[in-house]
Amino acid sequence: MDAAGSQVADECAQYAGQYQNGFITTHGGNLLCSKIIHLITDNQVKSQVSKVLHECEQRMYKSVAFPAIGTGQAGQSSAKVADEMLDAVVEFARQKSVQHLQTIKIVIFQTNMLTDFYESMKRRDNSLTMELWLSMFKCKLMCRKQSSETKKFMISEKKIDLVTFQICGESQEKVDATESWIKDLILKEQFENTISDEAIESFDETQIAILEDLQRGKQVTIQLLNKLSPPQIKISGISRDVCSVSLEIQEMIQQIKSTEEEQSKAELLHNLVEWRYPGSNDSFVAFDKLTNMQLERAKMAKKLHLNVQIKKKNYKVDLNTLKATDDQGKTINLQRVIKDEGK
Numbered sequence: 323m324d325a326a327g328s329q330v331a332d333e334c335a336q337y338a339g340q341y342q343n344g345f346i347t348t349h350g351g352n353l354l355c356s357k358i359i360h361l362i363t364d365n366q367v368k369s370q371v372s373k374v375l376h377e378c379e380q381r382m383y384k385s386v387a388f389p390a391i392g393t394g395q396a397g398q399s400s401a402k403v404a405d406e407m408l409d410a411v412v413e414f415a416r417q418k419s420v421q422h423l424q425t426i427k428i429v430i431f432q433t434n435m436l437t438d439f440y441e442s443m444k445r446r447d448n449s450l451t452m453e454l455w456l457s458m459f460k461c462k463l464m465c466r467k468q469s470s471e472t473k474k475f476m477i478s479e480k481k482i483d484l485v486t487f488q489i490c491g492e493s494q495e496k497v498d499a500t501e502s503w504i505k506d507l508i509l510k511e512q513f514e515n516t517i518s519d520e521a522i523e524s525f526d527e528t529q530i531a532i533l534e535d536l537q538r539g540k541q542v543t544i545q546l547l548n549k550l551s552p553p554q555i556k557i558s559g560i561s562r563d564v565c566s567v568s569l570e571i572q573e574m575i576q577q578i579k580s581t582e583e584e585q586s587k588a589e590l591l592h593n594l595v596e597w598r599y600p601g602s603n604d605s606f607v608a609f610d611k612l613t614n615m616q617l618e619r620a621k622m623a624k625k626l627h628l629n630v631q632i633k634k635k636n637y638k639v640d641l642n643t644l645k646a647t648d649d650q651g652k653t654i655n656l657q658r659v660i661k662d663e664g665k
Contacts, residue, residue, distance in 0.1 A: 326351035326358060334360060343373050357383070367391050367403050371410035378423045379414075385425035390435055400435040404442040431490055436500070440507055513561040515568045521578045522546070522553040529574055536567050588615040598657040599632050599646065606657050617641075621658070 330351035337346045344362045351358070359377065361370050370391060378386045391407065392398035411426055430436055487504060491497040525546075537544050542559035544567070555571055557564050588611040597617045598606035609617065613630055620628040621641050628639045630646070637646040637654075644656045 326353050330358060343377070344370060345374065345377070347377075355387075357381075359386075361391065363392070363396055365392060365396060365398065367398070368406035368410045371407050372414060375410065375414040375423065375426070379420055382422040384422060385427070386423065387427040387429055390428065390430055390432075390439075393432075393435065400432075401438040401442070404435070404439040408439070408442050427488065429488060429490075436504070444511075511560055512558070513564040514556065514558045515564050516547075517555045517557070517568060517571055517575070518550075518552050519575050520552045521575045521582070522555055523548070524578050524582065525574075529578075532574065533571075536570060540567055542567050584612065584615070588612050591615050591618055594661055596659045596661060598659065600654050617658075 330348050333348035334346065337348070340346065344364060346360050346362075348358050348360065350356050359374050361374070364370070371388065374386065374388070388407065390400060390403055392403050393400050407428060411428075414420065414423075415426075428439065430439060487501075489497050489500050489504075491500060533544050536542070540559070540563040542557050542563050545556045545558075547554040547556060557567050557571070592608075592611045592614055595614070595618050597609045597614045599609065601607040608614070609630070617628060617630065617639065625641055628641060630637055630639055632646065632654075635648050637648050639646045639656065644658060645653050646656055647653045
């Protein structure tokens with residue numbers, strides 16, 4: 323109140339007893355802000371923070387700064403205050419109706435309280451607060467100009483708001499030490515993994531859509547380094563999410579390799595044996611190469627039947643008689659042609 327000046331003290335005296343919702347609002351006085359919201363202490367920290375946030379949104383304020391409410395004369399535990407304040411902030415930020423309030427700051431002067439607020443953020447698994455830590459790491463510690471050889475996937479970029487820490491201390495040395503401590507805490511939560519494989523070159527819209535879902539649902543960013551040989555995928559973010567996303571990408575790569583291997587085998591087999599079904603005008607049409615391979619494998623394994631699709635209809639093939647029967651009981655004759663016969 324001393325720093326704000328006598329004008330603010332006079333306003334508080336004027337509005338005393340007229341407060342609504344547990345607070346009154348005055349001008350900023352000598353402080354570098356347009357308004358000051360004065361809370362009437364009731365030890366309900368979460369409720370008070372929530373009311374202030376909604377008041378700021380209603381009045382179309384763009385930013386607000388809180389002290390660690392209740393940790394002074396009210397004597398509340400800083401760990402409890404951290405949980406309640408962050409609960410209120412997270413719940414408010416998730417509301418789709420929020421349009422005006424863009425920046426929420428919590429100003430902490432006592433260094434011992436930083437641990438309580440950090441631990442409170444860490445406990446919020448898969449919540450907005452994890453995105454805040456990730457955004458600070460990316461924006462403060464990882465921002466660098468991308469080289470011409472780095473290409474991002476064509477996926478929607480995740481919207482991550484920048485978190486700003488304002489550190490106040492008795493000396494520059496203590497401020498620098500606190501900054502270094504905060505950076506160390508953030509770095510411990512971060513990990514980066516690079517996957518190199520020729521199969522990445524075969525990624526199409528299907529794989530990109532999966533990567534988009536992974537990036538949207540996990541606390542990671544995904545980049546493609548496609549001019550390297552072999553091409554690479556780089557995953558950066560929260561350690562546990564980097565690990566789980568890396569495993570899913572490895573499975574995608576393995577699936578592509580398996581598919582390409584099957585296609586190669588199908589191509590080879592198609593040069594030796596061709597299965598056909600009736601077309602128009604007494605002609606026969608070759609099955610696609612994968613179905614051709616399935617039929618031939620089943621035949622070689624001496625299976626009795628195999629279910630296939632012909633012209634988008636289901637058929638059950640008798641591999642001994644080479645007859646196919648649909649769901650209505652209609653039967654057609656198939657052909658099995660050995661291509662190297664007579665050579």
